[in-house]
Amino acid sequence: MVNKNKDQSTEEKILAAAKKVFIEKGMAGARMQDIADEAGINKALLHYYFRSKEKLFQVIFKAAAGNLFPRIQSILTSNLPLFDKIEQFTNDYIEIVIENPYLPLFVLNEMNKQRDNFIEKIFGGKPPEMHLLAAQIEKEVKKGTIKKTSPGHLIINMISMCIFPFIGKPMIQIIMQLDELQFRNMMEQRKKLVSTFIIDSIKK
16 A cells, blocks of 8 residues: 555655756756755656656746746736836745745756746746836836836846845855845845835836
8 A cells, every 4th residue: 555645755855856956957957867866766766756857847847936927927917007016026026936945046047058948838938028017117207207217127127136135145144144034034124125126216
């Protein structure tokens, strides 16, 4: 009789190992043997749980990005006023990444290693409709609500101010002498700080 608890424990061990290997080597560079070694099991057992590296990657990525990308897409294409949209974007992005701190590096590695396949995996081959946000920014400029602002630079500022602290986490913790709890508290503060900083920089 199959021990379900043991099966679940082994599967969780495999997923944790795969996550670490994919982050370090990317999808293209990772091998099933690497994952088996990291999990402390033999490759035959790994194949019993997951038939291929691709299947394993899909499980890892779906769990990691399944909440982030659809939510961000929804915010950016919503009918929210611009300032509310900026606040919602920064709050939700940082909230999700606080719970999945490996996600930004995971995404960056995959984008650099296999850009086209990555776009297909996360967006179904259709990138986010950023032109809608750009049009909204240009409309607010014409109305005089905000200063003349480059939509591209504003979008980059929003993304980079949310993502960099997580990518640079080891350096930030060393320089600022922060433990895990202190770093998390700082990220919680950034939910509001980032949106306030960006809005103050563009509004008249």
